[in-house]
Amino acid sequence: MPTVIAQLFQQNVEQQTSIAADLVNLGNLINQFPLGTRWLNLELGIAAYEQALTVRTQSALPVEWAQTTNNLAIAQLSTRTQISKFFKNSEI
Amino acid sequence: MEQAEIEAAQFLRYTLQLIADSQGNPQQVYPIWEQQQVRLNNALLEVFPQVVKWFYEQKGEQRTFVADYVFAFGNLINQFPSGSHSLNLELGIAAYELALEVYTPEAFPGEWARTQSNLAIAYSERIQGKRPDNLEQAVTAYKLALQVYTPEAFPGEWARTQSNLATVYSDSVWKERAGNLEQAITAYKLALQVYTTEAFPREWARTQSNLADAYSDPIWKECADNLEQAIAAYKLALQVYTPEAFPEEWARTQSNLATVYLERVQENRTDNLEQAIAACELALQVYTREIFPEQWAMIQNNLATIYLDRIQEERVDNLKQAIAAYQQALQVLTYDAFPQQWAMIQNNLATAYLD
Numbered sequence: 001m002p003t004v005i006a007q008l009f010q011q012n013v014e015q016q017t018s019i020a021a022d023l024v025n026l027g028n029l030i031n032q033f034p035l036g037t038r039w040l041n042l043e044l045g046i047a048a049y050e051q052a053l054t055v056r057t058q059s060a061l062p063v064e065w066a067q068t069t070n071n072l073a074i075a076q077l078s079t080r081t082q083i084s085k086f087f088k089n090s091e092i
Numbered sequence: 093m094e095q096a097e098i099e100a101a102q103f104l105r106y107t108l109q110l111i112a113d114s115q116g117n118p119q120q121v122y123p124i125w126e127q128q129q130v131r132l133n134n135a136l137l138e139v140f141p142q143v144v145k146w147f148y149e150q151k152g153e154q155r156t157f158v159a160d161y162v163f164a165f166g167n168l169i170n171q172f173p174s175g176s177h178s179l180n181l182e183l184g185i186a187a188y189e190l191a192l193e194v195y196t197p198e199a200f201p202g203e204w205a206r207t208q209s210n211l212a213i214a215y216s217e218r219i220q221g222k223r224p225d226n227l228e229q230a231v232t233a234y235k236l237a238l239q240v241y242t243p244e245a246f247p248g249e250w251a252r253t254q255s256n257l258a259t260v261y262s263d264s265v266w267k268e269r270a271g272n273l274e275q276a277i278t279a280y281k282l283a284l285q286v287y288t289t290e291a292f293p294r295e296w297a298r299t300q301s302n303l304a305d306a307y308s309d310p311i312w313k314e315c316a317d318n319l320e321q322a323i324a325a326y327k328l329a330l331q332v333y334t335p336e337a338f339p340e341e342w343a344r345t346q347s348n349l350a351t352v353y354l355e356r357v358q359e360n361r362t363d364n365l366e367q368a369i370a371a372c373e374l375a376l377q378v379y380t381r382e383i384f385p386e387q388w389a390m391i392q393n394n395l396a397t398i399y400l401d402r403i404q405e406e407r408v409d410n411l412k413q414a415i416a417a418y419q420q421a422l423q424v425l426t427y428d429a430f431p432q433q434w435a436m437i438q439n440n441l442a443t444a445y446l447d
Binding site for chain 2: 083
């Protein structure tokens, strides 16, 4: 995914902003997709947000940057690693 | 909590973490469970709901992610080949029921249906509790799964669930045997709407074979037409179950076919008996005494029964063949190992000698 998207950005310099918006939509959709494996969908969503953020930088698009960073943070809270940590650190 | 409960809760926490880290990979989870088998105990079953509910509370809106690993635990423990199978199934059922507290049909229809379906499988295999009650639960859960698994939306899952449901209906434990077998036949036929010979040859053959089993049940004794249906379905199964591709399934089907020919009232009795002998002999090509002693012996017993009825050839020769076949069967089906079969064959043998 990162390789393909980086290429896409390079080849369509003028459309970078709209591609980034599509990536955020993709991330939002796949994170809510009811089928497949949830943790894998989540990882795909995170990858999409991360790629979008290479265009939606804080200096260039501060509002979009803030929204996407927020989505990314929410998704990252539930990754396998985070859930694993949650199980590990929970005191019973 | 008592010490045993605390230890069980710690083990559960550790196990869920392990499942998360390994992406639910049995090759990573099972070796660790093998080492810690003593921890898969009744105390774990007891603290299970309490601990999982506590996790749900902690995670709030993100409790779905906890439910995912609880569900994965259920799948892993039900398939775990070691330990107490009875307890493993109880743990699996507990896991699915806890996952269902989060997977509501409105919010997570896919997960809900999959969990209902797996819960049904666990109930149908359950060792504890009363078997009719467990099967009743399995039927309920399969029917719930079918609310999501419609033929239009999920044809594959729908067919699999119909087929599984049919297998539960065919179980011999039901009181209303005939009614349930009819339900089984209906469900198998529904499954065959998706399991076509082109798209799902294996599933198609298995379902035809199961359908034939249902049609050839002894309860239909008076119903000659069902035996004809059974023969037709076994023959269809044999289109896929060739001796080269599926030797065991082929042999089992031949053996079943022989039993149906023996019972068959339609057509010429002589022909039916000759067909039965031929099918037994085909089955014996795979069911050799060395590799499949029990199947081999049961076919010897069936062969003997057929020889007793045989009209073709000399009566004395047939009787001698029958006695020889019973004696072969008794070499494997000994009094110590198979008392019931042994007694049945002794009885058959006595009948043959009386002749």
